[in-house]
Amino acid sequence: DTGVSQNPRHKITKRGQNVTFRCDPISEHNRLYWYRQTLGQGPEFLTYFQNEAQLEKSRLLSDRFSAERPKGSFSTLEIQRTEQGDSAMYLCASSLLGQAGNTGELFFGEGSRLTVL
Amino acid sequence: DAKTTQPPSMDCAEGRAANLPCNHSTISGNEYVYWYRQIHSQGPQYIIHGLKNNETNEMASLIITEDRKSSTLILPHATLRDTAVYYCIARLRFNTNAGKSTFGDGTTLTVKP
Numbered sequence: 001d002t003g004v005s006q007n008p009r010h011k012i013t014k015r016g017q018n019v020t021f022r023c024d025p026i027s028e029h030n031r032l033y034w035y036r037q038t039l040g041q042g043p044e045f046l047t048y049f050q051n052e053a054q055l056e057k058s059r060l061l062s063d064r065f066s067a068e069r070p071k072g073s074f075s076t077l078e079i080q081r082t083e084q085g086d087s088a089m090y091l092c093a094s095s096l097l098g099q100a101g102n103t104g105e106l107f108f109g110e111g112s113r114l115t116v117l
Numbered sequence: 118d119a120k121t122t123q124p125p126s127m128d129c130a131e132g133r134a135a136n137l138p139c140n141h142s143t144i145s146g147n148e149y150v151y152w153y154r155q156i157h158s159q160g161p162q163y164i165i166h167g168l169k170n171n172e173t174n175e176m177a178s179l180i181i182t183e184d185r186k187s188s189t190l191i192l193p194h195a196t197l198r199d200t201a202v203y204y205c206i207a208r209l210r211f212n213t214n215a216g217k218s219t220f221g222d223g224t225t226l227t228v229k230p
Contacts, residue, residue: 004160035220042204042220043161056217091160104210105151106218108160 002026004109006092012115013082020078021112025094032075033106034067035091036060043091049075050097082116089113118219119144119207126225129199135192137224139205142186149210150181150188151218154201161204161220164190168210195228202226 005024013019025032031050035043046065047057051072061067064082069075079086090113093106122140129135141150151166165172165179167188172179178191192199204223 040222042202042222045217045219048217093160105163105166106153106161108162110158111160 004092004094004107006090006109006112008112009110010113010115012117014117015084016081018078018080019082019114020076021090021092021114023075023077023092023094023109025074025092026096026107027073029094029096029107030072031095031097032069033093033095034075034077035093037089037091037111038087046077046090079114082114084116087114087116118209118217119148120219121205121207121221123203123205123221123224125222126227128227128229129192129195131197131228131230132194135190135195135199135226135228137190137192137203137205137226138187139190140187141205141207144185144207147209148207150179150185151206151208152177152179152190153204153206153220154199155204155223156198156201164203166210195226197228197230200226200228 007022033048034046037043046061047067049069064080067077089111091111093108095106119141149166149168152164153161155161167179181188202223202225204220206218
């Protein structure tokens with residue numbers, strides 16, 4: 001399967017603990033995005049990368065959140081000192097920009113569901 | 118991204134056409150209309166997009182009004198597996214901010230037997 005892969009799919013943690021999610025995008029895609037989704041709401045943009053450069057961060061991304069894409073391939077999203085309000089689905093998506101004719105759509109992974117107790 | 122407005126929910130009988138509306142009255146001339154859907158517990162899936170002309174692919178048809186202020190996604194023969202949340206997004210296609218799609222809360226389509 002060459003789609004977007006996210007791990008772990010589910011994470012239960014206690015408040016105050018740190019968690020890290022990993023996203024492996026489609027291999028040739030140069031853009032990678034993180035979204036957060038809570039129950040009954042649409043996905044909310046957190047941040048995105050073009051290759052290894054983090055180009056934009058939402059104000060939703062507090063200083064407890066950090067995302068990296070060190071070699072322009074996989075990405076990690078770390079949440080430090082988790083709070084109950086961090087409980088959500090964290091979605092990763094990738095896309096290919098810059099190639100004539102491509103539709104520019106986002107390809108999403110299955111998501112990583114975080115539950116903070 | 119231009120703001121989009123969708124009804125929160127719709128029902129459709131299995132085998133009938135599902136017509137999902139979307140208003141995007143502030144869409145700019147270079148913004149495309151994209152549709153995604155999200156089946157429970159999965160990531161959103163791209164369906165179709167268009168700029169001005171009506172579009173059709175193997176999944177759906179997209180009808181965009183001449184003034185581009187609204188559009189309709191048509192699933193010609195809805196099945197139970199089409200039960201999902203459908204998101205309409207108006208965004209730039211090739212731009213440095215093209216990744217920052219604003220999804221809204223979408224329309225929950227329930228296909229009934």
